[in-house]
Amino acid sequence: MKPKMKLGILSCSPHCYSTRRLREAAEERGHDPKVLNTLKFGIDLRQEEPDLYYRSKHLSHYDAILPRIGASITYFGTAVVRQFEQMDVFCTNTSAGITNSRDKLRSLQILSRHRIGIPETTFARDRKDLLPAIERVGGAPVIIKLLEGTQGVGVVLAETAKVAEAIIETLQSANQNVLIQKFVAESKGRDVRAFVIGDHVVASMRRVAQGSEFRSNVHRGGVTEAIELDEVYSETAVRAAQIMGLRVAGVDMLEGHDGPQVMEVNSSPGLEGIETCTQLDIAGAIVDYIAAQVNFPEIDIRQRLTVSRGYGVTEIHIPEGSEYVGRTVKESGLHDRDINVLTLYRGTSVIPNPRSARPLEAGDRLLCFGKLEQMRAMIPEKSRKKRRTKMKELPPQD
Numbered sequence: 571m572k573p574k575m576k577l578g579i580l581s582c583s584p585h586c587y588s589t590r591r592l593r594e595a596a597e598e599r600g601h602d603p604k605v606l607n608t609l610k611f612g613i614d615l616r617q618e619e620p621d622l623y624y625r626s627k628h629l630s631h632y633d634a635i636l637p638r639i640g641a642s643i644t645y646f647g648t649a650v651v652r653q654f655e656q657m658d659v660f661c662t663n664t665s666a667g668i669t670n671s672r673d674k675l676r677s678l679q680i681l682s683r684h685r686i687g688i689p690e691t692t693f694a695r696d697r698k699d700l701l702p703a704i705e706r707v708g709g710a711p712v713i714i715k716l717l718e719g720t721q722g723v724g725v726v727l728a729e730t731a732k733v734a735e736a737i738i739e740t741l742q743s744a745n746q747n748v749l750i751q752k753f754v755a756e757s758k759g760r761d762v763r764a765f766v767i768g769d770h771v772v773a774s775m776r777r778v779a780q781g782s783e784f785r786s787n788v789h790r791g792g793v794t795e796a797i798e799l800d801e802v803y804s805e806t807a808v809r810a811a812q813i814m815g816l817r818v819a820g821v822d823m824l825e826g827h828d829g830p831q832v833m834e835v836n837s838s839p840g841l842e843g844i845e846t847c848t849q850l851d852i853a854g855a856i857v858d859y860i861a862a863q864v865n866f867p868e869i870d871i872r873q874r875l876t877v878s879r880g881y882g883v884t885e886i887h888i889p890e891g892s893e894y895v896g897r898t899v900k901e902s903g904l905h906d907r908d909i910n911v912l913t914l915y916r917g918t919s920v921i922p923n924p925r926s927a928r929p930l931e932a933g934d935r936l937l938c939f940g941k942l943e944q945m946r947a948m949i950p951e952k953s954r955k956k957r958r959t960k961m962k963e964l965p966p967q968d
């Protein structure tokens with residue numbers, strides 16, 4: 571039997587379905603949940619003593635925090651979560667993760683360096699750059715999105731490049747930032763919502779837009795059906811959530827010709843739609859997950875490492891013909907040079923804490939922690955990545 575947890579649910583709507591279900595699920599499991607109104611905190615900063623007040627009283631001890639931060643209070647809400655992090659309280663989602671997920675450009679920028687399918691997207695500002703940008707993502711019809719829209723509001727399908735350009739200019743003149751995205755027509759008004767908790771997709775559904783609508787959001791009349799995700803979709807959803815820094819997330823994916831295309835990762839995914847559709851106890855799964863993880867609050871590695879002067883983290887590549895190819899991790903001598911291999915990336919596989927007897931191969935990438943001076947010599951000169959052929963025809967511009 572797990573010990574009883576004091577769980578703070580940060581929410582501005584104590585009676586809404588998700589908050590109510592989470593509180594009930596925690597109570598059913600013998601925990602002590604409290605719904606805390608996110609906007610009633612005071613954040614106190616003092617040397618070595620980050621502290622929190624709730625309704626002007628000193629906040630008592632909490633074992634874990636489950637943030638449900640609405641889009642309209644992101645700034646204050648993430649500040650409260652960040653304060654809990656500074657106080658070493660376990661939070662299901664980090665403030666950085668929530669911030670990343672709130673901005674569609676920021677989240678796609680973060681995902682784009684990884685092997686995760688995303689719809690081709692571009693962000694441009696100058697009037698003269700708009701039409702070329704639209705062409706680069708495949709031309710009209712094209713999707714225009716507000717960076718911080720939710721529930722389908724702020725997503726437009728422009729039939730022609732001219733219309734797209736006019737919409738973008740109008741929005742920009744109202745000081746709204748927009749991104750331009752390839753319209754994934756083959757998804758046919760359908761998308762997939764995968765509910766991720768930790769390393770698993772615990773539930774998933776397909777949402778189908780109705781009538782002439784291309785947006786499948788439930789708030790836009792989308793109809794849901796429970797589905798079983800295949801390995802590729804599940805793996806993509808879990809990795810996308812983890813890359814964003816979220817342990818509980820709703821990952822939205824289009825069904826593209828080449829597999830899943832992640833559109834966005836939601837940090838406070840609603841429970842009502844997915845629990846009703848799948849008949850699964852997702853609130854219970856979240857509470858169980860928190861109980862199992864509560865001893866592992868997020869550590870901001872960069873912040874902590876800064877204190878170890880002269881040490882840092884870097885990625886070392888093992889190219890073809892390198893002296894390290896064929897040697898084991900131990901024989902590589904890295905350890906003798908005060909370099910620890912944290913993770914080995916090989917093709918699509920990720921090997922955490924590789925054992926010392928494991929031989930290295932050409933193409934391996936080693937995520938290392940060690941003395942920067944020692945690691946410097948092992949980092950090859952920056953070579954510009956080859957661009958995909960499509961861009962070839964265009965002359966480079968500075």
Ligand SMILES: Nc1ncnc2c1ncn2[C@@H]1O[C@H](COP(=O)(O)OP(=O)(O)O)[C@@H](O)[C@H]1O
Binds near residue numbers: 713719755
């Ligand atoms: N690139 C795209 N191609 C096709 N349909 C899209 C595309 N982007 C969004 N949609 C449709 O619009 C809906 C809302 O888009 P999304 O980016 O998730 O914004 P929101 O945060 O408002 O839900 C999606 O669920 C999907 O049905």
Ligand SMILES: [Mg+2]
Binds near residue numbers: 822834
């Ligand atoms: Mg969405």
